[in-house]
Amino acid sequence: MKNTKHKDxxxxxxxxxxxxxxxxxxxxxxxxxxxxxxxxLAGIPLRGIEIARRLAEFxxxxxxxxxxxxxxxxxxxxxxxxxxxxxxMVHASRLPxxxxxxxxxxxxxxxxxxxxxxxxxxAVSSFGRPARIQLATLVDxxxxxxxxxxxxxxxNLPTATREQIQVRLQQIDKEPDGVWLFKE
Amino acid sequence: xxxxxxxxxxxRELSADEINFILETADAFKQVxxxxxxxxxxxxxxxxxxFFVEPSxxxxxxxxxxxxxxxxxxxxxxASTSSLTKGETLKDTAKNLEALxxxxxxxxxxxxxxxxxxxxxxxxSVINAGDGAHEHPTQGLLDIYTIREKRDKISNLHVAIVGDxxxxxxxxxxxxxxxxxxxRVTLVGPSTLVPREFEKLGVTVSYKIDDVLPDVxxxxxxRIQHERQRxxxxxxxxxxxxxxxxxxxxxxxxxxxxxxxxPGPINRGVEIDSEVADGLQSVILDQVTNGLAVRMAxxxxxxxIAT
Numbered sequence: 143m144k145n146t147k148h149k150d151x152x153x154x155x156x157x158x159x160x161x162x163x164x165x166x167x168x169x170x171x172x173x174x175x176x177x178x179x180x181x182x183l184a185g186i187p188l189r190g191i192e193i194a195r196r197l198a199e200f201x202x203x204x205x206x207x208x209x210x211x212x213x214x215x216x217x218x219x220x221x222x223x224x225x226x227x228x229x230x231m232v233h234a235s236r237l238p239x240x241x242x243x244x245x246x247x248x249x250x251x252x253x254x255x256x257x258x259x260x261x262x263x264x265a266v267s268s269f270g271r272p273a274r275i276q277l278a279t280l281v282d283x284x285x286x287x288x289x290x291x292x293x294x295x296x297x298n299l300p301t302a303t304r305e306q307i308q309v310r311l312q313q314i315d316k317e318p319d320g321v322w323l324f325k326e
Numbered sequence: 327x328x329x330x331x332x333x334x335x336x337x338r339e340l341s342a343d344e345i346n347f348i349l350e351t352a353d354a355f356k357q358v359x360x361x362x363x364x365x366x367x368x369x370x371x372x373x374x375x376x377f378f379v380e381p382s383x384x385x386x387x388x389x390x391x392x393x394x395x396x397x398x399x400x401x402x403x404x405a406s407t408s409s410l411t412k413g414e415t416l417k418d419t420a421k422n423l424e425a426l427x428x429x430x431x432x433x434x435x436x437x438x439x440x441x442x443x444x445x446x447x448x449x450x451s452v453i454n455a456g457d458g459a460h461e462h463p464t465q466g467l468l469d470i471y472t473i474r475e476k477r478d479k480i481s482n483l484h485v486a487i488v489g490d491x492x493x494x495x496x497x498x499x500x501x502x503x504x505x506x507x508x509x510r511v512t513l514v515g516p517s518t519l520v521p522r523e524f525e526k527l528g529v530t531v532s533y534k535i536d537d538v539l540p541d542v543x544x545x546x547x548x549r550i551q552h553e554r555q556r557x558x559x560x561x562x563x564x565x566x567x568x569x570x571x572x573x574x575x576x577x578x579x580x581x582x583x584x585x586x587x588x589p590g591p592i593n594r595g596v597e598i599d600s601e602v603a604d605g606l607q608s609v610i611l612d613q614v615t616n617g618l619a620v621r622m623a624x625x626x627x628x629x630x631i632a633t
Contacts, residue, residue, distance in 0.1 A: 215354060217354075217368075218354070218355070218358070218366040218367075218368040218396075218626070219366055219367055219368070220368075221367070221370075223368055223369065223626075223630045228328055229328070229329050229626075229627065229630050229631055231350075231351075232351050232354035232355065232368075232623075232626065233354050234353055234354045234356070234357035235357060235361075236357075239362075264367070265366075267363070268358075268361050268362065268363040268365070268366065269361050269362055269363075270362050
């Protein structure tokens with residue numbers, strides 16, 4: 143993603159909106175998963191990891207349950223290596239094992255084409271066979287290229303393909319939380 | 327950092343940032359070895375040619391397994407089975423491999439500079455798996471990775487490299503890599519095999535191993551390369567062991583937390599006693615495990631960039 147300045151972007155969510163959205167997702171996760179003790183929130187680097195951490199905090203508040211968190215690397219599972227100018231940085235995946243009988247909730251900041259999620263599904267499978275896999279995203283901007291949908295969405299945002307979405311999180315970016323839309 | 331190199335020819339031309347980037351990438355790939363399915367599709371559809379004009383078992387198999395774990399296809403060519411024995415030049419053999427759409431060429435060659443020669447002439451990635459007495463970058467990287475894994479850092483550590491430095495590509499790659507990352511390096515061995523010239527590379531040279539051992543964090547022992555020595559550089563194996571071998575008795579000089587390393591193959595009873603090679607301070611087998619992760623990282627980075 144090219145380096146964009148916030149003043150050129152349209153603000154979509156501020157810190158409070160992100161907080162409310164994640165808190166609502168936490169409620170939904172609690173409602174839809176009877177056995178949260180065996181679930182794991184698996185964040186996709188980098189911002190998915192931070193969102194997973196925040197969701198775990200809200201779930202602790204809402205349901206008094208310590209849900210496990212992990213990370214799931216997608217870079218080495220992508221299908222476009224050798225075609226992109228910039229090679230994605232690979233990270234180690236960390237998941238509680240074995241995955242059998244667990245629910246893995248993949249967490250990312252923006253859901254777009256679905257190709258990252260496909261890579262994440264592939265990565266999770268290399269660790270074992272979870273009972274089920276779900277997907278949580280802060281922003282769903284549409285334009286799927288694969289038959290993938292999210293189970294939990296913070297905000298549905300209609301966009302044009304050429305527009306860009308930028309998510310900033312304090313712990314990762316060292317600037318205030320926010321989501322911006324950039325027109326071309 | 328953004329990786330931009332299609333080839334890995336040596337550690338001399340890499341920056342400290344690039345070396346650290348490879349080591350961090352290797353961290354991620356090391357973890358793949360602990361998964362139920364120890365294979366990722368990162369280089370699916372790519373073809374790797376292991377072209378070994380000099381014999382090798384561990385380096386070749388390590389590259390082969392690394393390529394398999396990245397889902398690349400692998401062809402092995404040994405000198406004895408290649409057309410080089412029929413008079414074909416290295417360049418023509420390589421051009422033929424490229425015509426078969428080999429994406430990555432891993433080359434082991436007796437002549438220093440052979441990988442560079444091919445890298446300049448081929449579109450394929452060229453990975454140096456050891457060229458003469460020049461460099462063996464993946465061995466240097468896996469040695470550095472192993473030290474970093476056990477000590478959490480490289481800078482300000484004191485590393486002794488002992489043995490046949492003159493003929494050792496492993497020594498050169500270690501010297502370039504370790505000094506770039508801020509380690510202090512002392513070379514130890516017979517004066518015929520450790521000329522003072524090496525001090526120009528920013529290292530210390532010593533001929534008295536017993537003075538060096540108590541002060542080091544790591545001792546890396548090299549094999550005497552009989553195959554590269556055209557004349558006698560020291561009177562005999564027995565004398566070498568007496569003066570420079572890491573014997574059971576001499577190992578008592580080491581600090582308890584000093585790491586003992588060896589790139590293999592080890593000659594038990596020559597440069598290292600069995601008790602030391604199999605002892606608690608030895609990380610020789612960790613080096614082998616880490617070699618796989620480091621080679622996966624190198625293949626991923628050099629083979630994965632758009633060309």
